[in-house]
Amino acid sequence: MRARLLAVGWAMAFIALALILCGIIFQASGFSAPDMFASILDGAFLSDGALLHDLRWACPLFVSATGVIVAFRCGYFNVGTQGQFYLGGIGAAVAVAMLPHAPAVLVTLAAILAGMAFGALWAFWPGWLRIRSGTDEVITTLMGNFIAVLLLVWLTSGPLKDPAGSGQVTSSPPIPAAIRISTDTGVSGWIIALTVLVGVVTWILVNRTAFGVLGGLAGRNPVMVTWQGARLSRLGLGAFLFSGATAGLAGAMEVLGPDGRLVSGFSPGHGFTAVLIALVANLSVSGSVVVALFFGGLASASLYLPVIAGLPSAAIDMVNAAIALFITARSLPAWLRLPKRNRS
Amino acid sequence: MIDLIVAVLRTGTPMIYVAMAGVLAQRAGVWNLGLEGLMITGACASVVVTEQTGSVALGLAGAIAFSVLLSALLWLVIEKLKANPIIAGLGLTGLGLGGTDFGIQAVYGSEGAVTAPAGIPTLGPGFGPFGVLDLLVIAMPVMVFAVWFLCRRTRFGLRLTASGEHPFAARSVGADPARMRLIALLLGGVLAGLGGADLSLGGLDIFSTGMTAGRGFMAFSAVIFGAGHPVGAAFAALFFALVEFLGIKAQLVFGENAPRDFVLMLPYIATVLGIWISARLRGGALLSATEMRDG
């Protein structure tokens, strides 16, 4: 318990450091840092309806973060959440497009499953390359993100293009309300239920199964579990598929929920934020519930800033990035740090 | 053919400068995923400073200064706070992308693009089709040679390499790996700043938000491709530039029928294939990040 409090303390300290860095940049750019932070706080938590907006962003972020937790715990730096999230959205949109006459509930279910399958597929190939030939997953998943962005651009301006659509941002045709799992608010029974379900399943997987314990051991020391007879390929692929499927589910939730269509380049910082949530929560499932609400707040603030306060929304990107810069400092388990070679 | 060479050199040079920064970091034992952030910072600072002062030289100095500053920040976080270099590097990239976006909006309003009154001097019309090449392009082979010489033909380079490969060995002969990493990152900051400046001031003399579009990551891939060797990394960067050029050509030839987005994917797919092949050739995860995890 003390160790856990200490970890929370470290995280807080480094987040504070990140905010100070951002404050300096705000001030140097000619803004008032206190005003900027006050506006962010307003947009995130204090303004009317802010908490509902938090939840709208926090739910998909939490779902993606659970996948990051599982992959990172098993020792795989899957930073391809964004790509897997997009593929999930694409999967859902494709399922909706291919089932024009089926009953709405079935279409919804099929779209969710397709999203998970597409997301898992987008995690499968980096996982396979990593496990089969040691191809570094940081680069492959990163490249996967870039490819997925372009795939999304192509689909929304080509095969899935909304013929009635106009303007700069291309998208698919709107999804019928009966198939969607929420209105534009993004908060509904469906979405809450899915999020809670994913949270519970991940918590059990991590804390109450052989996979959870062995995966954690493998993440910290793959050699040791190999000598115990584990097949890293199975553990590792399992972790990749799970994390891809959760990111895919988040993408499907976004498309079937608040977005109501497949939009080119939707939720651009989603994957990065999901990784951040997992890291700030020290790879704990229960911890990331709270952390997801915090980052959900920041996400809603990034819409609030330019519209209500007339401030650049890039401020939020900076806050997120600065937190990423500092968050792994000491607050992570030892294996996520540079090795200290102490041979004696 | 000359068109092709000129185009590949112009697209490739910024990436090569940034890749040289990556090579130095890699040799010292840092996976620098902050290269994209350094590059866009260099691109932005060079245009803004040139626009404000009217001097391209000051613009280049500004690009170097900001990039070095960010590199020092990365070193501090990795070495002194013992942060994970991959996540911290991605954070630095985010800071560069977000910070330039924010800074431009703060200074110029919500235009998202700034034009500099002048760019880096070019060879001029006297050189025919090569006249469009700027001085940084011309200096590029010298720079690659210099980095190669530093790494492979000086005692300093040996110590730099030892600091990454076997820090204890470096320590045993009195070299301080942390200090070597600082030097590598600062030198890399200079190179990445120049690379960013060449991207903006070596082309249309415009900075627009997000204009690096993953080129810093491609430079990082070039480092992996070249297995940390400067010349290998430079050729990998040229290869990526070639792929991009062919993509644009294909679009011109086939027009709207050419699926533009798939062509744009080619460098990324090539990167994946490339590191997959080099991982297979090397017989496993020699350069894998997981090697960096502590038992």
Add this chain to the structure above:
Amino acid sequence: MASALACDGLTVRFGAFTALSAVSLSFPRAQIHAVCGQNGAGKTTFARACAGLLAPSEGSIRIGDALLRGGQVKDARAAGVELVHQSFALPPSFTIAEAMEFGLTGQRGAVFTRRGLQARWQPHLDALGVEAKPSTRIRDLPVETQQAVEIARALAGNARVLILDEPTAVLAPSAAAALFQRLTRLRDSGVTILIILHKIREVLAVADTVSVLRGGRLITGPDAVADLTAGRIAAAIIGHSPAKAGDAATETAEDIGALVGTDLPHGHRHTVSAPHAIATLAGITTKPAADGQSLQDISLTIGAGEILGIAGVEGNGQRPLVEVLAGLVPLTAGSVTLDGTAVTGLPLAARRNLGLRIIPFERNTEGLSLSSPLWENFAARGLLAKSALSLINPSALRRAAHAAFQSWDVRFTSVDNPARSLSGGNAQKVILAREMDDAAKLIILAQPTRGLDLGATAFVWQAMRDARDRGLGLILISSDLDELFDISDRLVVLQGGRVAGQFAPPYDLGRVGAAMVGDH
């Protein structure tokens, strides 16, 4: 005459742990000074502090007339102190010439050409009798050449004090003799040598003086070796009451001899009633691994109730042998049988279900996950026998680990603490507790006592003998001939991936040593 190196009240602490405590010593010039002691006595810490790699918490070190600033390798090297590490500290991708060059201080030659570099170092290597081309990469060198290169690197500057940290641990007996000759010549040319040694035999063979450390304190020294006997050095190393060293230790005189390396034991013939083969290797051949090791047509049988010792210079097929038994490397020819079942193509998990247990070479990387809780380290084997998605009860697993650790006399505070919180001996007991369970039939122990102190070593030996007496088959792989001679019921020597000889007690050092270097 001023001493070559002297320390006064030298104390080194790592957190709460005191590795060296108030050591005051002075070494005269141009002599070979041995420093010995058990594992954990502080020998390596002493060597590193003298070389400037570690900063003393208290006290001072003087090199000649100069006071050494703690933690400043540069200062120590400028004063002429060079350290040769136990596990070599040369970047594997470097060529020999680069390895010579990268440590050099001074301005001359900071920039070079490849050919110039090789030309510069060839004479130096020749002068020291190192038979290798300067263009060869370190990773391609056999272990004795690596050591010779490391010594050559240390002598590349103006070394006046050469410190060697357990240099004989990786060498065959004949290579150790050659090293000693080289050191004697260096001494005669005026270099002062500090050599950390483990075996009293070797101290008597090479050293002019000996100093003994125990528990971080200086017990005696430097004393002229000529005035000493093996027995007196042994008494200083282990203290007067060896039985105190470990609770379970009921060492015989021969065990103690094997522990401190006085006289080689010859082993006992241990007769097994009605032995049956617990494991058989038939005609095993493997492809060379990344480090060049392979097996060539190995055939062995391990009987129930027998300890089979595997001797050999490190790197002659020991690792592939363990990996073949574990099923972690593919075979190009041959078959493996375990307790009557053909297991040639089976994965390690299936072999473990048949009773195979492994204590791997590297305790801290292959045996344990140091950053993971103790209970997870203990539970790993059991969890792998289940399907991955089966539900577990962590508190029951914690209780099981707790009980097992208590019965194996592990000193621990909580099963939730990471494995790195344990000392080497206790960490090894955790592995023993995990691997020596009731279902075990064949146990492979690779270097099980490396780095353990006397008490813990005796504990491991006792556990091995108990297991043997219960009818298990054991394979002991060790580079310590004293250990092998003392405990093995049968000895097989590996050389170049082949069986170079099989021996039964009483063992003869001359014949075993000859087989190790390939002289038949």
